[in-house]
Amino acid sequence: MLDGNWIAPKVELVREFATNALDAFAWMEEVDLQATYGTNAKYGGNVGTGTVLGAMWPRTHSFMTGAERISQLAKVAIENGVTIYTETRGTELIVSQSARVVGAKAVQADGTQITINATKGVVLATGGYSANVAMVKSFDK
Ligand SMILES: Cc1cc2nc3c(=O)[nH]c(=O)nc-3n(C[C@H](O)[C@H](O)[C@H](O)COP(=O)(O)OP(=O)(O)OC[C@H]3O[C@@H](n4cnc5c(N)ncnc54)[C@H](O)[C@@H]3O)c2cc1C
Structure with missing residues (x-):
């Protein structure tokens, strides 16, 4: 309903997002986005998952800084023939x-x-x- 009382996400999209999270993690490392929470020695070794604002439990991986992520993703996109x-x-x-x-x-x-x-x-x-x-x-x- 969109009457201001209750707004819910599409369950099938949330399920898609959640069940593919591990594949997404693997892809991030494939394109050389290195986990800063995780197992990457360059960023502090095996520190597992972390929390983000609003999270009650550690459930998040992070990959370098935003600036590093953008330039790395742009590099991979260009290598794959993308014009930006x-x-x-x-x-x-x-x-x-x-x-x-x-x-x-x-x-x-x-x-x-x-x-x-x-x-x-x-x-x-x-x-x-x-x-x-x-x-x-x-x-x-
Ligand atoms: C304050 C804040 C904090 C948040 N914190 C978190 C967090 O901790 N963790 C988390 O997972 N999510 C967080 N989010 C949510 C997350 O940022 C968004 O869900 C995510 O950025 C959406 O990504 P997107 O690529 O769909 O859209 P966006 O990141 O919004 O990208 C859309 C892009 O399209 C461009 N654009 C728009 N119209 C046009 C046009 N006509 N032509 C060309 N370009 C156009 C915009 O300039 C923009 O760059 C936060 C959001 C906000 C606002």
Whole structure:
């Protein structure tokens, strides 16, 4: 329900997130994001899991600092053929006549318009809606 009394996550998504956590941990080390809570000697040896704000028990792994994570993930993405555009705002999805999303339009900080054609789909990873006042008013009663 979204009437302000009860907001619940989708159980199947939470289950997906939880049951794949170990695989995600292994993947993080595959792309050389080294655990700072865990077994990595460089960051203090075998210290197990840690807690984050709001957690009652140690249940969290951490991987280097945020700045180190971002630059390492960017390096791996580029090595795998990804082009990264910074200071670029997605403005529109391109939809084919058969109603498939086949790309996106974006504008760069200097006003340059770019078009990206996609053959394998478009993933939206633009976060939540907390900056959208109309949606916050509508859902967060
Ligand atoms: C104060 C705070 C503390 C938190 N603490 C924790 C914690 O301790 N542990 C935890 O697990 N989670 C925590 N979270 C939650 C966690 O940060 C989020 O769940 C997570 O960052 C969401 O990741 P995301 O990739 O989906 O979105 P985001 O990290 O929000 O990334 C979305 C990105 O898309 C960009 N974007 C948006 N619109 C466009 C557009 N049109 N074109 C191009 N780019 C666009 C945004 O600029 C942003 O960089 C916290 C959140 C907050 C606010």
